[in-house]
Amino acid sequence: MPLSNFRFAKLSYLFRLMDLDGDDILSPADFDEMARRAAENQDKSAEGELHKRLINSSAKRYYKRLIEALEITGTQIRLSDWLNYFREMDEEDDVEMDSVIQFFLEFFYGVFDVDKDGFISLYESMELFQLFGLPLEKSKTFFKDLDSNADGHVSRYELMNAVEVFLTSDDPEERGNWVFGEFDY
Ligand SMILES: [Ca+2]
Ligand SMILES: [Ca+2]
Numbered sequence: 001m002p003l004s005n006f007r008f009a010k011l012s013y014l015f016r017l018m019d020l021d022g023d024d025i026l027s028p029a030d031f032d033e034m035a036r037r038a039a040e041n042q043d044k045s046a047e048g049e050l051h052k053r054l055i056n057s058s059a060k061r062y063y064k065r066l067i068e069a070l071e072i073t074g075t076q077i078r079l080s081d082w083l084n085y086f087r088e089m090d091e092e093d094d095v096e097m098d099s100v101i102q103f104f105l106e107f108f109y110g111v112f113d114v115d116k117d118g119f120i121s122l123y124e125s126m127e128l129f130q131l132f133g134l135p136l137e138k139s140k141t142f143f144k145d146l147d148s149n150a151d152g153h154v155s156r157y158e159l160m161n162a163v164e165v166f167l168t169s170d171d172p173e174e175r176g177n178w179v180f181g182e183f184d185y
Pocket of ligand 2: 112113114115116117118119120121124
């Protein structure tokens with residue numbers, strides 16, 4: 001079965017968001033660019049330097065995890081590979097999809113939970129927006145949508161639900177669809 005227009009639009013949008021160098025391919029170069037931008041956003045404190053080193057060393061590892069999660073044997077991910085993955089997964093049970101959700105959890109917590117308290121704060125979520133070039137003024141709304149119990153932090157559980165909705169839902173009313181910002185559909 002083909003993907004609905006809505007899912008096609010949002011999955012393509014997420015792909016382009018991650019394709020930071022805009023060459024229509026997800027490759028280690030995009031993750032290097034992510035690391036470079038993250039380092040640029042850091043202050044010059046010792047903590048900032050440590051964060052920079054951590055991000056640099058793990059950028060390639062994250063890319064490898066994504067390729068494994070998508071079960072791609074080559075070294076690059078084209079938009080068609082990415083969309084095909086979700087098309088095929090719809091026909092199987094969602095056990096395999098879990099590995100892509102796990103990738104995003106590991107990635108977001110690894111990169112953005114700077115103080116390692118197990119939650120993403122509003123401030124930490126702003127870094128995410130900056131990194132992907134999303135409008136910062138939208139980050140507060142985005143954060144409120146993610147923080148479903150409104151305790152001022154985004155827990156793993158809250159993030160996991162949002163990512164799952166994003167990857168699988170056909171209902172634009174579900175808030176998780178907007179976890180990566182706004183897109184047209
Ligand atoms: Ca790219
Ligand atoms: Ca945190």
